[in-house]
Amino acid sequence: MSKVAFQGVKGAFSEDAAASFFPGVDTMPCPDFESVFRAVERGDAEHGIVPVENSIEGSVTAVNDLLLENDLVIVGEVLVPVVHCLISHPGSDIGDIVRVYSHPQALGQCRSFLARYPGWEKVPAFDTAGSVRLIKERGIKDEAAIASRRAAEAYGMKVLREGIQGSDENYTRFFALRRSSHLLDRGDKTSLAFATRNVPGALYEAMGAFAGRGINMTKVESRPRKGRAWEYVFFVDIDGHVNDPKVADALTDLVRRAVFVKVLGSYPRAMPLVP
Numbered sequence: 001m002s003k004v005a006f007q008g009v010k011g012a013f014s015e016d017a018a019a020s021f022f023p024g025v026d027t028m029p030c031p032d033f034e035s036v037f038r039a040v041e042r043g044d045a046e047h048g049i050v051p052v053e054n055s056i057e058g059s060v061t062a063v064n065d066l067l068l069e070n071d072l073v074i075v076g077e078v079l080v081p082v083v084h085c086l087i088s089h090p091g092s093d094i095g096d097i098v099r100v101y102s103h104p105q106a107l108g109q110c111r112s113f114l115a116r117y118p119g120w121e122k123v124p125a126f127d128t129a130g131s132v133r134l135i136k137e138r139g140i141k142d143e144a145a146i147a148s149r150r151a152a153e154a155y156g157m158k159v160l161r162e163g164i165q166g167s168d169e170n171y172t173r174f175f176a177l178r179r180s181s182h183l184l185d186r187g188d189k190t191s192l193a194f195a196t197r198n199v200p201g202a203l204y205e206a207m208g209a210f211a212g213r214g215i216n217m218t219k220v221e222s223r224p225r226k227g228r229a230w231e232y233v234f235f236v237d238i239d240g241h242v243n244d245p246k247v248a249d250a251l252t253d254l255v256r257r258a259v260f261v262k263v264l265g266s267y268p269r270a271m272p273l274v275p
Helices: 013-021 033-042 061-069 104-109 128-138 149-154 202-211 245-257
Strands: 003-007 026-030 047-054 072-081 085-088 099-102 121-124 143-147 158-162 171-179 189-195 217-224 232-239 260-267
Touching: 003 013, 003 033, 013 026, 013 047, 013 072, 013 128, 013 171, 026 033, 033 047, 033 061, 033 072, 033 171, 047 061, 047 072, 061 189, 061 217, 085 128, 085 149, 099 104, 099 128, 104 121, 104 143, 128 143, 128 149, 143 149, 149 158, 189 245, 202 217, 202 232, 202 245, 245 260
Parallel strands: 003 026, 003 047, 072 260, 099 121, 099 143
Antiparallel strands: 047 171, 072 171, 085 143, 085 158, 189 232, 189 260, 217 232
């Protein structure tokens, strides 16, 4: 059976994304994002799932860098609602808790809930599901973790409270990746990266390749260009597939205006999953 590589441990939000995009496929936990890319490149996994941005915290810059440095192709996206749970041991109650572990972003996203319990010690951990595994291994009944319901089920732990995040509009967008020399021949969304010359109006002219053809840019952000101090790479999402005539014309025009252009993938647009 084919495998899907993801960053984290069993029960991670990335595993939720993998299970929703590739139902029934075996998942392969990896210690970091680079290991996900390596697993797919070596053929240890057919696909990889990586988070690219969160609706509250913003982009995952390490993943953007890896997309630029590697030749994996984006073949899909999935939007996973982030529903945080307070998790502890079977038999524990919320009144028993004195210490809470989780990833710093999860602790921040649950700030309002945690403020109701000022006596609790908040301990940053490497990731959300990993914090559940940690308290499971420690076996101390007054400790809790913040993670997904999947993580609680994976380690046989108890959900004390569900939906403790401060915003219900909390989604993480994931890319599905594969090793391929060809883009998908279907889809209505394209991701790409490009760099411009460091002259006045260069970015304006580059964006004009899309605006002049009525192509909507749904996302644009910049990242420092490695090895080129004070130069930047622009990561862009646009409506349309690279094979659409006006998108193809725009990309041809962009190549003339930019220093380099890399199409990361064309793929079907995702709709948010129901929590």
